[in-house]
Amino acid sequence: MSQDLLLKLELHSNPNLLCVVRGAMERLTEVFGFSAPDCRSVTRAVDEALTNIMRHSYGGRLDRPIGMLCRRVQKRPAAARGHGLEILLRDRGPAVDPAKLRGRLLDEIKPGGLGLHFICQSMDTVEFKRMRGMNQLRLVKYLQPPKQNCNS
Amino acid sequence: MSQDLLLKLELHSNPNLLCVVRGAMERLTEVFGFSAPDCRSVTRAVDEALTNIMRHSYGGRLDRPIGMLCRRVQKRPAAARGHGLEILLRDRGPAVDPAKLRGRLLDEIKPGGLGLHFICQSMDTVEFKRMRGMNQLRLVKYLQPPKQNCNS
C-alpha cells in the first residue's frame, strides 16, 4: 500500500450499507482536517455517488461489487496546505453515457435529479471515466477550497 | 464477492484511522440488528484488536497494511435468529506467540493489559491463527448471544 492511501473499501450494492460508509467518511474527513460543514458535504457527495451506482449502474441489484479508495493527494502546483482528499468509486455496471450524467435545473419543484447537484456542489473535482470494464468516479476536495470547478 | 460479505476494508497501521473504522462498525452493527450496548461492545472489540495490531504486531509503525473482512455467518446447528457477525482482522507482522496473547488479572490497579479483556468480554468467539504469513484474528458475535466462550 502506498503511504498516501488512507482507506480501501469494498461493499455490495446494498443500500443498507450506505450508512456504514457515511460512518467511515464522517470520521475520515474529520481526521483529515476539514471543517464540520466540509465533513458533511464530502460525506454527502460520497453517499450520493454510491446511491447513483446502486440505482443507475446496478439498477437496484443488491449484490454487485463497489470499490472505494481514499487517498491524500497534492495540489499542483503544490501550495501551502495544498493537499486534498481524493475518493475513487468503482463499479462494474454497464458503461455510463456521459451525456446522461447531468443534474437537472433546480427551478422546478419535483422529486429526483438532485444527487449530481449535491456531488458537484460539494467537491472541487468531479471526473468520470470508463476504464478496464469499470466505471470510475473521481472526487477531490482540497483542504482550502479553491473556486468551484465542476464542469468536468 | 460472496452474498454474505458485508464489508472489506484495508487501512494502514495508523492510529488516526481507528476512529474511521469505529465509525463504520458503529453503523454496521446497528444495521445488523444488534442492541445499542452490543453495537458498542462489538465496535470496542474491533477497535482494541486493531490497536493491538498497531502496537504489538507492527510495533508502532504507521504504514503497515491491515485487512478487515466483515461477513454474516450462520450458527451451526442453525438456530432461529442464529446468525452472527464475523470479523476477520489480518496483519503481516511477525508470528504472534499465542502464550503471550492473554489478558492480565484485573485485581491490580495498573495501566495496560486491558485490550484482550475487552475483546473477550465483547465477543462470542475469539480465535487467533497464523496463515500464509499473516496473523488472523477471528471475532464472532451472534445476534442472540449464547454463553461466553473465550478460552480459544
Next chain:
Amino acid sequence: MQISARRVDKTTIFDVSGDIDLANSPEIRKALLREVKENRTPKVVMNLSKVRYIDSSGVASLVEGLKASRDAGSRFILYGLSPSAREVLQLSRLLKIFEVYDNEEQAMAA
C-alpha cells in the same frame, strides 16, 4: 430509521429517527402519501429532530409529500432540522418551499 405516527386533533405528527437514505426513503414516501391521500389528514407534521442525515432520495420523498398535500389542499410541515438536513434542503433550493419550524410548539401553532 424508525417512523411512528401520533394524532393530535386533526394533525398527524410523524416522529422519525435515524438517517433517511435510499435504504428507507420509500418507506417514508409510502407513509406520507397514505396519510395525505388516503387518510386525507388536513395537517401533516414531520418531526425531524432525531434525523441526522437526509439524502437526495429522502428529499424526493418529502417533495412528494409536499406535492400530494398541495393537491389535497392540506398542509405539510417540517420541524427540527439538523444542520445536515437544513443544508440539503438549501442545496436543493427547497428550504423556502417547505414550511419549516424550529420545534413542535411552533409547528402545531402554525
Next chain:
Amino acid sequence: MQISARRVDKTTIFDVSGDIDLANSPEIRKALLREVKENRTPKVVMNLSKVRYIDSSGVASLVEGLKASRDAGSRFILYGLSPSAREVLQLSRLLKIFEVYDNEEQAMAA
C-alpha cells in the same frame, strides 16, 4: 480529540472532547501527569461529558493520572461519563476505583 484546561480556585478542570484512543491517549497522559506531578495541583477534574468513546489506552492514561495523584496526595475526579465510557471502566473493574460524578457541580462540591 481536544483538551483544554480551566482553573477554578485550586482546581484544574480539563475539558476533553472527541474520542480518546491510541491516537491521542499519550497527549491526555502528558497533560494529566504535568498537572499532578509538576504543577502539584491539589484537585484535578476531568470533564468527559463530550467524550463519546474511551479505549483501553485511554483508560490506562486515566489510571496513570489516578496513581500519580495518589502519590502526590491530591485528588483526581471524573465526571460526565458517556454510556460507552462508563462501560469501559466497568469492564476494567475501575468504576468504583475512580471518583466519578454526574456533573461539574457535584465534582466541584466533592
